[in-house]
């Protein structure tokens with residue numbers, strides 16, 4: 445299987461190269477030339493397999509330049525840190541007690557080392573990269589640079605820590621992250637990791653990192669140190685492909701729980717930000733997973749809801765900070781891949797849309813494309829009050845605790861059912877542990893958190909609900925602090941060179 449760009453006709457490359465390059469030279473994203481097909485028999489056979497084996501099977505469909513034993517090794521190393529053996533379990537909720545044939549499966553993607561769904565891919569990417577370096581004959585180390593507003597930084601650190609031939613350096617805004625997020629990062633172990641606070645806000649950290657990527661002088665100096673810069677952001681194909689696996693696994697869990705029969709269609713609902721997670725569900729659908737509809741759930745930053753309703757993507761709008769911060773996004777980068785596939789690879793048209801997005805801040809898709817998207821997607825957005833209401837309602841009804849993002853998905857699918865009276869079984873992506881957003885969850889449950897600090901909140905939620913505190917958060921208050929460096933934004937490049945020379 446070869447990969448091409450969404451924006452021009454390039455000489456197709458294999459997956460190892462796509463994973464190392466991240467972004468195509470024309471600014472486009474790498475996409476598979478053809479989407480592989482799977483049969484119902486293959487899906488049925490996954491029933492007897494572990495999550496690691498299911499994942500390796502799926503990776504093998506796309507990463508054909510990797511050997512089976514290599515993919516097996518990647519999935520073992522990626523998922524042995526997940527705190528339950530099922531890795532990605534599905535909890536069955538019956539959404540409407542009067543209608544027991546309408547189950548909702550909550551697919552828990554947050555049993556990894558940082559308690560959020562990005563672990564599923566970020567635990568895998570470093571191993572895919574390390575093997576890719578060997579495949580292309582690259583002997584330099586790669587240095588992953590990350591600017592983070594909190595969660596991605598820790599997930600990337602946890603993934604890359606002590607992975608051979610890689611180094612990782614994370615910059616975070618000194619005052620811009622929560623106490624728990626900061627502690628998670630500055631206690632990170634590993635010989636190849638560095639965490640540095642930047643005096644300023646997230647934009648300062650991000651602009652600093654962008655500047656370093658674009659600075660030829662720094663790249664040349666790093667070259668002399670035998671180090672090559674790279675990024676781990678969510679448009680990398682190596683982050684997307686591990687996500688496709690769990691939709692197959694989730695379907696198989698519904699089969700095993702006798703909620704569906706082989707071949708029955710399901711609906712998948714996904715709380716969406718950068719459009720990576722739901723795009724993985726789209727690939728699963730295109731491969732032959734029986735899926736009737738994809739529900740794109742957004743918060744009040746509802747640029748995608750409007751896009752699917754009108755065909756106009758318009759980023760010129762007010763930006764809201766919400767209790768679902770991982771969905772506070774106005775440019776959903778991975779949407780570009782969907783548009784490419786649904787125009788049968790019309791890279792000229794995609795180039796034009798992306799150019800308009802860049803210069804005008806908006807574009808409108810043509811009728812033909814809009815009609816095709818309508819067949820697959822249903823989009824809905826959810827207010828903050830509704831999000832809190834659903835956390836409480838689902839907890840009261842089922843004793844099941846949702847984080848804010850996962851509640852957006854459940855609320856959106858409930859609106860879908862209300863409007864369409866379609867009671868097809870639904871698989872809903874649950875993207876974070878409730879303990880990742882403890883304050884908002886406590887508030888939703890009617891508790892006052894005035895003056896209660898982050899750690900006391902964990903205990904408070906535990907006392908209230910008995911839900912287990914994830915190990916990584918429970919152990920945090922006693923962990924040793926290993927990274928205390930703080931720098932000005934104009935000192936970031938220096939810090940990178942110093943770390944690279946270590």
Ligand SMILES: *Cc1c(COP(=O)(O)O)cnc(C)c1O
Nearest residue numbers: 716717718719720721770875876
């Ligand atoms: C990143 C994230 C999302 C959004 O996923 P995308 O792939 O960016 O659409 C949703 N929920 C949580 C908790 C996240 O961390």
